Amino acid sequence: MAKKIATQSSVALDTLAIGIDIGGTGTKFGIVDRNGNVLFSSEISTRGHEEVESFIEELYNSLYPMIERAGGPGRMRGIGVGAPNGNYYTGTVEYAPNLPWKGIIPLAKLIQNKFQLATVLTNDANAAAIGEMMYGAAKGMKDFIMITLGTGVGSGIVANGQLILGHDGFAGELGHTITIPNGRFHPGTGKYGSLESYASATGVTKTAIEMLEKSTEPSLLRDIPKEQLDSKKVYEAAIAGDELAKEIFDYTGKILGMALANFVMFSSPESIILFGGLTKAGDLILKPTREAMEQNLIQIFQNKVKILISHLKESDAAILGASALVWEIKD
Amino acid sequence: MAKKIATQSSVALDTLAIGIDIGGTGTKFGIVDRNGNVLFSSEISTRGHEEVESFIEELYNSLYPMIERAGGPGRMRGIGVGAPNGNYYTGTVEYAPNLPWKGIIPLAKLIQNKFQLATVLTNDANAAAIGEMMYGAAKGMKDFIMITLGTGVGSGIVANGQLILGHDGFAGELGHTITIPNGRFHPGTGKYGSLESYASATGVTKTAIEMLEKSTEPSLLRDIPKEQLDSKKVYEAAIAGDELAKEIFDYTGKILGMALANFVMFSSPESIILFGGLTKAGDLILKPTREAMEQNLIQIFQNKVKILISHLKESDAAILGASALVWEIKD
Numbered sequence: 001m002a003k004k005i006a007t008q009s010s011v012a013l014d015t016l017a018i019g020i021d022i023g024g025t026g027t028k029f030g031i032v033d034r035n036g037n038v039l040f041s042s043e044i045s046t047r048g049h050e051e052v053e054s055f056i057e058e059l060y061n062s063l064y065p066m067i068e069r070a071g072g073p074g075r076m077r078g079i080g081v082g083a084p085n086g087n088y089y090t091g092t093v094e095y096a097p098n099l100p101w102k103g104i105i106p107l108a109k110l111i112q113n114k115f116q117l118a119t120v121l122t123n124d125a126n127a128a129a130i131g132e133m134m135y136g137a138a139k140g141m142k143d144f145i146m147i148t149l150g151t152g153v154g155s156g157i158v159a160n161g162q163l164i165l166g167h168d169g170f171a172g173e174l175g176h177t178i179t180i181p182n183g184r185f186h187p188g189t190g191k192y193g194s195l196e197s198y199a200s201a202t203g204v205t206k207t208a209i210e211m212l213e214k215s216t217e218p219s220l221l222r223d224i225p226k227e228q229l230d231s232k233k234v235y236e237a238a239i240a241g242d243e244l245a246k247e248i249f250d251y252t253g254k255i256l257g258m259a260l261a262n263f264v265m266f267s268s269p270e271s272i273i274l275f276g277g278l279t280k281a282g283d284l285i286l287k288p289t290r291e292a293m294e295q296n297l298i299q300i301f302q303n304k305v306k307i308l309i310s311h312l313k314e315s316d317a318a319i320l321g322a323s324a325l326v327w328e329i330k331d
Numbered sequence: 332m333a334k335k336i337a338t339q340s341s342v343a344l345d346t347l348a349i350g351i352d353i354g355g356t357g358t359k360f361g362i363v364d365r366n367g368n369v370l371f372s373s374e375i376s377t378r379g380h381e382e383v384e385s386f387i388e389e390l391y392n393s394l395y396p397m398i399e400r401a402g403g404p405g406r407m408r409g410i411g412v413g414a415p416n417g418n419y420y421t422g423t424v425e426y427a428p429n430l431p432w433k434g435i436i437p438l439a440k441l442i443q444n445k446f447q448l449a450t451v452l453t454n455d456a457n458a459a460a461i462g463e464m465m466y467g468a469a470k471g472m473k474d475f476i477m478i479t480l481g482t483g484v485g486s487g488i489v490a491n492g493q494l495i496l497g498h499d500g501f502a503g504e505l506g507h508t509i510t511i512p513n514g515r516f517h518p519g520t521g522k523y524g525s526l527e528s529y530a531s532a533t534g535v536t537k538t539a540i541e542m543l544e545k546s547t548e549p550s551l552l553r554d555i556p557k558e559q560l561d562s563k564k565v566y567e568a569a570i571a572g573d574e575l576a577k578e579i580f581d582y583t584g585k586i587l588g589m590a591l592a593n594f595v596m597f598s599s600p601e602s603i604i605l606f607g608g609l610t611k612a613g614d615l616i617l618k619p620t621r622e623a624m625e626q627n628l629i630q631i632f633q634n635k636v637k638i639l640i641s642h643l644k645e646s647d648a649a650i651l652g653a654s655a656l657v658w659e660i661k662d
Contacts, residue, residue, distance in 0.1 A: 085631070094631060143498040157597070159495045159502070166490070166599020167474040168635065176629045177593040181511060189629045262508040266488070266597050268497020298507045298520045300416070300425065304499065 019323025024098035036135035078118035080325030082127030129156025131321030219244035257292025350654025355429035367466035409449035411656030413458030460487025462652025480609035550575035588623025
């Protein structure tokens, strides 16, 4: 009888999860229920903290009152953290070029000690993939690839219903796969021709500059000073009917599609889920991407793989993804 | 008490597994114990059977007497089959360009019905990967990639200790990933620039012909009629000190290494295990492969991934790999 009452009370006071998404500029965090409702959320600056200790301090001062409002730490299942170069196995962030803290940072441990709550950490794109699987476009899928097309290109790969982490926790760096041998230089990695150097917001800007220099084709983009060009302006020009701007997305989509074909021939996913700024260009980029993917796939893979756009609210997705890790914490 | 006796007798009469490896030319089969000893083995022609029914008939006539010699069907746990384009989920072989039987062949079902033994099937490279994990260079590894460098390039990927099969059972076609965009034409697939069109025995031969045509460099290979050139002759010339022959392996290794870097950035394996004819060229191909792989990896992956050569006896490996599937059959 006592057991039954306990069960009922735990149903009444549903357990919650905390999600923290650490980006180069800002850190978003929130408290999420099992159904993926973000009950509370807020944001602090990442960039403003040269020392990770002062970052943890501000995070605690902003997040702890939120935890209390949501029912106190006893109601929290734990904390999930998504961070660039985050390693699930070690809970560390290692040599993240876009974060202010250098070297290997034991971030999960620092957060766990401060909050006294079980903390798991993985890279931001892996967290996003788990979020999509629990609440988003990949619900019910056991094999899919999540690609984030933002300033950079991130990825999270799920096969047999599990995240592929690799022997060291660093699997899924698809943005760094070489797509054009001896191609465009990537200043962040020192490598040539990676997917990220083309199919990111940064890549689109570079393509725009290259195309404007190479051709004499008239374009709305010629009115914009080179240093002010960005993927959003290319998008606006394309929407306004600018042919050169359309060619920029076409070129980007062709390279992205070829890379996606390679990923499909690796893990044969049911779908590829795209997320992030570049997806706002819609069919301008998706059409050439789909075409190039199909064109490079061998027959057994053709016309099978869905390219889907994440339908999670962008402001919630990062928090949802990070919080989703928490439900996998074992007691 | 009865139960105890049963257990003892099953230990005394150890269960065995049957492995069948179907290739384009011949089909090897054998009976294997749990320790990976091939107790009996033999071979029949694949190519000689235009109809799959007559193939099954000859297989039965050759294999059944072997089963009886090994203790009868009651001692067999089941049959494992490795076949090109074999699908684990459906037990079918689909549109295999190198097999005489066209369309979709329900091979596992045909064999199971004929032998009245549980039968599982997968593609040959997946079977080889399982064989390496149970008996070979990948013993104890949970994350590795098996690449077979033969007439073509096959692959089997293990992550989190499981074969990656994909949503449809066709994952792991790494030989068909595009490595050189708009590169060499692959007559079997109609695609341009796939890894297989360079890093296979066929690819090495093509590279030899191209290099001999392009340069006027003296070479032992010039004494061989073009239609008799093959990767073995290139190897022999390289061993004899022929510079052009060495360049051919160097070129092949560079492309293979770049492709391997991409695979590493996908699933971050502990090792890549190479198997098949081209590996006999040893450091002639391995040195440029390793160098190109490291060169194309971003920092977090560098100097971590072992490239290993399978040490299973080539004649046994195919049978071992196929038989290894049997131990995964659930009762």
